[in-house]
Each structure stands twice: as C-alpha cells, then as structure tokens.
Amino acid sequence: MLYQTPSGKVPLPTKQGHIFFTCTDIECCRDWRTTEIRDPTAEVLLSQYPTAEMALNGKNAVVTGAVMGIGKAITEILLQNGAKVALLDYGEDKVFFMNCDVESEEDIKAGLKKAAETFGGIDILCNNAGILNEGLWEKMVSINLMGIIKGSYLALEHMNKLTGGRGGVIVNTASMAGIGPLPSCPVYTAVKHGVVGFTRAMAAASTLSGYGIRFNVLCPAFVQTDLFSNIPKKLGRFSELCLETQQLVEHFGVLDVSEVAEALLELVTDETKNGQVLLVLPTDEDGKGGNSYISFPTYVQ
Ligand SMILES: NC(=O)C1=CN([C@@H]2O[C@H](COP(=O)(O)OP(=O)(O)OC[C@H]3O[C@@H](n4cnc5c(N)ncnc54)[C@H](O)[C@@H]3O)[C@@H](O)[C@H]2O)C=CC1
Ligand SMILES: CC/C=C\C[C@H](O)C(=O)/C=C/C=C/C=C\C=C\[C@@H](O)C/C=C\CCC(=O)O
Secondary structure (H helix, E strand, O other): OEEEEOOEEEEOOOOOOOOOOOOOOHHHHHHHHOOOOOOHHHHHHHHOOOOOOOOOOOOEEEEEOOOOHHHHHHHHHHHHOOOEEEEEEOOOOOOOOOEOOOOOHHHHHHHHHHHHHHHOOOOEEEEOOOOOOHHHHHHHHHHHHHHHHHHHHHHHHHHOHHHOOOOEEEEEEOOHHHOOOOOOOHHHHHHHHHHHHHHHHHHHHHHHHOOOEEEEEEEEOOEOOOOOOOHHHHOHHHHHHHHHHHHHHHHHOOEOHHHHHHHHHHHHHOOOOOOOEEEEEEEOOOOOEEEEEOOOOOOOO
C-alpha cells in the first residue's frame, strides 16, 4: 500500500509484513507520521529519527537483505543515527518498494541507481543478504559470495572517487564461519571465508588506488534470526553433525540482532576502520566474549 507524500511515495509497513520503505528524507518521514499511521513498528522507528548532531546525518545508505533479521536491525540503527536508507530485498509479498534479488546484476544495478537518484548519491552499502542451506550449496555461493561481489563492484560506479563518487564505506556481512570452520557447513564456511578475503583485498585495492571507500567485514557468531531457525533441515549431507553444531551454539551462545547492528555501526562510523574483520560474539556473565578485531598474518615484501 502506498501513500503519496510531498517527497514521493512511501509504502507503509503492515503488521504482518516488514518495514520496507525508502525514506527520501526525514521530512518525508515526518509527513508520513502526521498521516495518523498507527502502526506501532513504524511509530517506534520514526519516533527515533535523528536530531541534528547524529553521526550519520546527511549520509545515504543501501542495505541488502534488509526486510528481516540482521538487515532489518542494521536498517533501524542506520536510521536512528541519521542516515537515509534504501532497502533491497526480494519476494513479492515482502518488498513494497525496491525488489532486488542479489543473484541478479540487473536487480542490484537498478536498486543502486534508484537509491542514488532518490537520495542524490550513496555513502554506505551493507551487503548483508544471505542464506544458509548446504543442500542448495550452489545457491549459497551465488547469493552469499557472488551477490556481495556484484554489489560491491556495482556500488563502485556510484561511490568511487576516481569516477565521480564521493567515497564512503561498504560493510559486507560474513560470519564467524568466515574465520573458522563450521564442520556441518563446509560450503557456508567457504563462501564466508571468501567474503572475508574479498573484502580485505578490496580494502587494500581502495587504499592503493584511492577509491576513497572503506571496506570492512562483519563476522557474527550465531544470531537469533529466521536463518538460524530449523538448522537440522539446512545441513544437507552433513545433518549427522547436528549435535556437534548444537554444542557449538551452546558454547558460543546466541546474539540478538541489535548487538550485530551496534557492531555494524562501529565499522560504518569509525573512519579509521578499513580492511577490518570484526568478530561479534555474545558477552558472557564473566565479561568474556564480546567483539574483537581479527588480525591476520602480514608478509613484509
Ligand atoms: N543468523 C545467524 O546466525 C548469522 C547470519 N549471518 C549472515 O547475516 C546475513 C543476514 O542473515 P540473517 O539476518 O540471519 O538471515 P534472515 O534469513 O533473517 O534474513 C536474510 C534476508 O536476506 C534476504 N535475502 C536472501 N536471499 C536474497 C537474495 N537473493 N536477494 C535479496 N535478498 C535476499 C531475505 O529475504 C531476508 O530478508 C546473512 O549473510 C547471513 O549469512 C552471519 C552470522 C550469523
Ligand atoms: C549451523 C550454522 C548456524 C548458523 C549459521 C550462521 O549464519 C553463522 O554464520 C554462524 C556461525 C557460527 C560459527 C561458530 C563457530 C565457529 C567455530 C570455530 O570454527 C571457531 C571459529 C573461529 C574462531 C575465532 C576465534 O575464536 O578467535
């Protein structure tokens, strides 16, 4: 359902559906708020729109896989800190405004173009969309790795200072499985390791070439989302390792999406962070765990 507002169409969230809108500016959200919309989710979200001094005021963000889970939490924290946010996701009944399947280069191109035209440029990209299903491992490679490569390369056309962009930051969502192996998910582990390696290489290329873009990677452990549900059905030929996986979950604990979003915000707002790999773990009652930057061997030429 779309409502006409002075700054453009803003599709409204539904109680069953998800918040999905491109807010062309905070004025638009204010207009939206005055049309007596009583959707509590929307009210809570809009009630926290930024004040002048917010860290991301004036910044334009794009989030893939934003309709639920970690992506929705990332969207909320970016909005709460002043950014304008375009949400790219897929699925007819979920997407009101920009339908984007990250397996499709055309979809990503159109989504980034729409966001750049709507906002007047892109400063932040969160390549977050991903799935878990070892039984559909080719699809995992296509979405979780190739989708991030496509999103990063296509965003360069808008963000690269060498081609008229104004720079910015790209944060790719990998996983703790991008740092160490999940025995029951070898292909998921492979693609997440690929995301870590790709992002670190892009950060180095950006520094050497002068793109003006920071590339960082987010590596959460287990997070309570839709992806994390029904794990036994997602292990494919490795379902006999379900118990071992459960033991890992019990060992590391389970994060709330808000904890991951807070870690994302650090990678976006701290302009010293480029090529960083941030491991996000629950903090236990003894204060152990929490977030840590992973260091890698460096080879001096
Ligand atoms: N939940 C967890 O335990 C962890 C998740 N991650 C990663 O975080 C990211 C987000 O996952 P969650 O929020 O947990 O999952 P989720 O299933 O709750 O949300 C994923 C979102 O991505 C969207 N999506 C999936 N395939 C897509 C495609 N081809 N094109 C566009 N959108 C697509 C879905 O529609 C959904 O809105 C994924 O990359 C996942 O691998 C990383 C570590 C832990
Ligand atoms: C079955 C998969 C369930 C959820 C997938 C979810 O998307 C996800 O990515 C969860 C990842 C969790 C990984 C947890 C364990 C990895 C264990 C070991 O290989 C150690 C890994 C890294 C050690 C890094 C460190 O401790 O410094």
